[in-house]
Amino acid sequence: MINILLVSSDLGRAQQIAAVIAASGVGHQLRTLAVGLKQVCADKDALQAADLLIFDGYHLTQDDIDSLEKLSNRHRELVCTLVTPAPSHDILIQAMRAGVRNVALWPIDRDSFVADLKRVAGRHVEAARHDGQVLSFVSCKGGSGTTFIAANLGYALATLRNKRVLFVDLNQQFGDAACLVCDKTPPATIAEVCAQIERLDASFLDACLTHAYPNFDVLAGAGDPVKAGDIKVAHLERIVALIRHEYDVVIFDVGQSVNPVSIFALDHSDLIFPVLRSSVPHIRAGQRLMHLFQSLGYPAERVRVLVNQYDKRGQIDLKTVEDVIGAKVSKVLPHDARPVLDSVNQGVPVLKLQKSSPISKSLAELADSLAPAPKASGNSVLTKLFRARPRTQPSPT
Ligand SMILES: Nc1ncnc2c1ncn2[C@@H]1O[C@H](COP(=O)(O)OP(=O)(O)OP(=O)(O)O)[C@@H](O)[C@H]1O
Ligand SMILES: [Mg+2]
Incomplete structure (x- = not known):
């Protein structure tokens, strides 16, 4: 069971995301907030209870990125997923620096969204058992x-x-x-x-x-x-x-x-x-x-x-x-x-x-020596997105 906090200012998109989550087969509790990320930052209780934050960044701003960074610094266990249409290379880099671990493209691709959800849920179960x-x-x-x-x-x-x-x-x-x-x-x-x-x-x-x-x-x-x-x-x-x-x-x-x-x-x-x-x-x-x-x-x-x-x-x-x-x-x-x-x-x-x-x-x-630095995973959505991006510079010969 994972606790999901969905933050979206748009009812229609929030309902679509919630429907994908509901049909995912992943045990969860969902709370939806129709407020800005700045207000979410102040809602300590909601954040503490959450394992996964899904942020609908349809109109992503620099303020949102700053708030995401603040959130992930304060709540290290919280996994952040950013939903955004066609993010630019710069946005991806900034999001990653801000602690975002998954990027889901809008409109939602059900299969990859559910696969990410399952990965987060799996990690959560592992941690609980640990x-x-x-x-x-x-x-x-x-x-x-x-x-x-x-x-x-x-x-x-x-x-x-x-x-x-x-x-x-x-x-x-x-x-x-x-x-x-x-x-x-x-x-x-x-x-x-x-x-x-x-x-x-x-x-x-x-x-x-x-x-x-x-x-x-x-x-x-x-x-x-x-x-x-x-x-x-x-x-x-x-x-x-x-x-x-x-x-x-x-x-x-x-x-x-x-x-x-x-x-x-x-x-x-x-x-x-x-x-x-x-x-x-x-x-x-x-x-x-x-x-x-x-x-x-x-x-x-x-x-x-x-x-x-x-x-x-x-x-x-x-x-x-x-x-x-x-x-x-x-x-x-x-x-x-x-x-x-x-x-x-x-x-x-x-x-x-x-x-x-x-x-x-x-x-x-x-x-x-007690807790080696984790190796970068090659399977994250971010990595895949980067890989999928066509080269802008010719590769050196
Ligand atoms: N690597 C180090 N270099 C210089 N000084 C050190 C170093 N490690 C500890 N000290 C100094 O040694 C002193 C004793 O340290 P500490 O109190 O941690 O020892 P302890 O083994 O826990 O002592 P006790 O057995 O009394 O509990 C401290 O004043 C600390 O400043
Ligand atoms: Mg001592």
């Missing part, structure tokens, strides 16, 4: 930079890869990860959610989260070890069952504590990232942690060692780190004092603050 990826970050030793990396990676996946990300701060001490990425005061902490666990459902959880950025939410840490002690495995079990379906990626910042709650998080993680620095105390602690993971039965392919704050001029090279801890280093993140300091002091993700800094580049690479 269980989010769970990643846990563990400090081998205090001050490794675990919280910094985990929180900034969350931001990278949300913004660079358009994933819906939830960061869960399981630190026993000073759960303050939320303030590394934004200046919002968390409405509640994980300990407070657990204290009212019988109320837990999607809307209660949503009210407790810090909505740091459009695709990036944070469940704030307990704040102190006494409150953290009230979090029980049964609580986390209920939280995980809920959030796995709501998010593409769930990131647990486990910190340094190994206790039943953190082991539950690790047990339910697709990947575990121990974070260490290349110093003797860190690699000793790393060695102990790797032994613990072995005794907990975590297979090597689930464990991805991160060496943070790495300085090539340091005394301990990566080969030594790997030999001592008995595991391959999966990724090295550089020591990059100034951008990191600015980021933590201002509470702004480093990728937002200094995108081209070495640490930002490493974080973007890490995000890329």
Whole structure:
């Protein structure tokens, strides 16, 4: 079942489009609005409920293109279809830049319109079935930079890869990860959610989260070890069952504590990232942690060692780190004092603050290794339209 929002200022065209949708065999709910796109932009509820926006752009204007861009930036999951008669090459380019994913020619070609509808519905069903990826970050030793990396990676996946990300701060001490990425005061902490666990459902959880950025939410840490002690495995079990379906990626910042709650998080993680620095105390602690993971039965392919704050001029090279801890280093993140300091002091993700800094580049690479950039599909209607267009220039010989 997909929710379709049809925006058309012309009753006749709206009825024809609705008739094609009704006969398509795709399970749907249709809402039709006879208003301009600017008003649609302001109708947050209608947009939030919609999976597909079909815009009748018979008389497409620059204002419409601007509004479409605004809409698709704000509602990343929303698929936009533009209905337009004989669009020019420029219009197609602009529409694509504005986030339009399908262009349907007017008058509607039933077969290709229904094929697009089915594609959107299929993607929607896939997404609904999808269980989010769970990643846990563990400090081998205090001050490794675990919280910094985990929180900034969350931001990278949300913004660079358009994933819906939830960061869960399981630190026993000073759960303050939320303030590394934004200046919002968390409405509640994980300990407070657990204290009212019988109320837990999607809307209660949503009210407790810090909505740091459009695709990036944070469940704030307990704040102190006494409150953290009230979090029980049964609580986390209920939280995980809920959030796995709501998010593409769930990131647990486990910190340094190994206790039943953190082991539950690790047990339910697709990947575990121990974070260490290349110093003797860190690699000793790393060695102990790797032994613990072995005794907990975590297979090597689930464990991805991160060496943070790495300085090539340091005394301990990566080969030594790997030999001592008995595991391959999966990724090295550089020591990059100034951008990191600015980021933590201002509470702004480093990728937002200094995108081209070495640490930002490493974080973007890490995000890329977890969620590679999608390859451009050769089958979209836009591609077909471009392909069908006759060449205006002779091809080089
Ligand atoms: N790549 C880096 N380059 C320079 N400084 C860094 C880097 N990563 C983290 N830091 C700094 O290291 C300090 C510790 O970082 P962070 O709090 O993320 O560590 P942690 O492992 O989560 O610590 P804890 O175990 O206490 O929770 C921070 O002040 C941060 O500014
Ligand atoms: Mg930390």
